[in-house]
Amino acid sequence: MNIPKVQFNPKVHKNIGIEIIELSDIYKRSDDDIENFIAKPHRIKFHNILYITQGRGTHFIDFNTYTTQAGSVVYINKNQVHAFDLINQPQGKLIIFTDEYLDTILTTIKTPLSAHNYLLTSYSPTFSLSKKIRNTCDVLLTEIEKEYQVKDPNLNFLNLIFSAVLTKLSSERPRSFEQYLSESRTEKFMTFIELLEVNYTNTRDAKIYADMLHMTYKSLNQICKLATKQTTKQLINAYIILEAKRKLSIENIRVQQLADELGFDEVTNFVKYFKKNTLLTPSQFKKLNQG
Numbered sequence: 295m296n297i298p299k300v301q302f303n304p305k306v307h308k309n310i311g312i313e314i315i316e317l318s319d320i321y322k323r324s325d326d327d328i329e330n331f332i333a334k335p336h337r338i339k340f341h342n343i344l345y346i347t348q349g350r351g352t353h354f355i356d357f358n359t360y361t362t363q364a365g366s367v368v369y370i371n372k373n374q375v376h377a378f379d380l381i382n383q384p385q386g387k388l389i390i391f392t393d394e395y396l397d398t399i400l401t402t403i404k405t406p407l408s409a410h411n412y413l414l415t416s417y418s419p420t421f422s423l424s425k426k427i428r429n430t431c432d433v434l435l436t437e438i439e440k441e442y443q444v445k446d447p448n449l450n451f452l453n454l455i456f457s458a459v460l461t462k463l464s465s466e467r468p469r470s471f472e473q474y475l476s477e478s479r480t481e482k483f484m485t486f487i488e489l490l491e492v493n494y495t496n497t498r499d500a501k502i503y504a505d506m507l508h509m510t511y512k513s514l515n516q517i518c519k520l521a522t523k524q525t526t527k528q529l530i531n532a533y534i535i536l537e538a539k540r541k542l543s544i545e546n547i548r549v550q551q552l553a554d555e556l557g558f559d560e561v562t563n564f565v566k567y568f569k570k571n572t573l574l575t576p577s578q579f580k581k582l583n584q585g
Contacts, residue, residue: 304390307447311395312456314439315388317344321380333380335543335583337373341396343389343463344368345435351382353420357539357583360420365428367463368420373491375540387435391456399457423466434459474520482507483521486514490533495557498534500526535571542576543583549576 304313320332335354344353346366352359353368354377362368362384370376372393423431438455441447475483489506497503503526504511511526518526534556541547541555553564568576 307442310442310447310449310452311398312389312391312438312442312452314435314442315390317378317384317386317388320378320388321383332378335375335377337375337540337544338370339372340390340392341372342368342370342376344370344386345389345431346384346386347432348386349382349384351379351384353377353379355419356536357543360418362420363422365422365425366420367423367467369467370419375544389435389459399453399460402453402457418468421467423463427462427466431459431462434462475517479517479520482509482514483517486518486526487529487533490530494530494534494537495555498530498557500530503530531571535568538568538576539572539579539583542580549580552576 304310307313344362344367346362346364346368348364350361350363352361353370354360355368355370356374356376360368362379364384366384434455438452438459441452441455486503486507489503493503493506500514501511504514507514515526518524518529522529524532538552538556541552547555549565550561553561556564558564558567565575568574568579572579574582
């Protein structure tokens with residue numbers, strides 16, 4: 295199975311950077327290729343918010359399965375691997391948006407939609423909304439959909455309403471590492487993860503990342519421990535293993551090739567590293583997750 299990376303490609307208004315899709319429309323798509331990939335793990339190159347209004351089901355994200363029900367919200371970050379539940383088919387909306395659109399929104403509100411929570415051992419991407427917040431979000435999302443349907447949408451209006459949606463969702467979302475760190479340390483931690491996402495194939499040395507951040511290894515390690523209860527090295531290992539799992543599950547990649555891509559000099563070293571962190575060899579994991 296070799297599933298492509300899914301790019302942002304809305305049917306209309308391709309330059310805006312946001313689209314809201316009814317889950318029922320996703321389930322109804324009859325093309326076999328589409329049906330196959332939405333039910334199986336695939337990597338997205340944009341951000342998703344799953345907004346459940348009816349029914350119960352599950353959602354697969356990065357090798358964990360989360361339960362959903364009416365009132366559930368699920369955050370799926372860019373580059374994560376996920377799959378829809380075509381068996382239970384919970385109803386609701388899928389809100390998709392690009393990095394560029396998110397950057398525009400975040401210039402007007404202080405509501406970080408952190409893409410880095412997934413490395414926290416205690417992190418759950420799903421949470422439930424109170425009835426009051428659900429009612430408010432229902433109205434706001436309807437207004438976005440109405441504006442999106444016109445020939446020339448008012449971008450300022452769309453941005454304002456979507457900012458309000460994010461603000462309301464943030465008020466219900468359990469706080470993560472931000473509650474343990476000052477604003478400056480939060481920025482350092484997020485920059486570290488961004489550097490890790492770019493440089494993980496080049497180095498696994500925590501001290502090199504500290505140098506990139508112009509800080510001592512001790513200071514970076516302290517920030518990582520406060521944010522995640524994990525050391526810098528543990529976070530580096532967690533990200534490399536996650537990327538290895540993603541590639542093994544969605545790409546027809548040989549273990550030797552994967553070891554090379556991840557910067558291991560010898561495939562045997564990579565196999566030992568992977569097994570130490572997962573209790574499985576890469577080949578065993580690939581067999582279990584490719585189906």
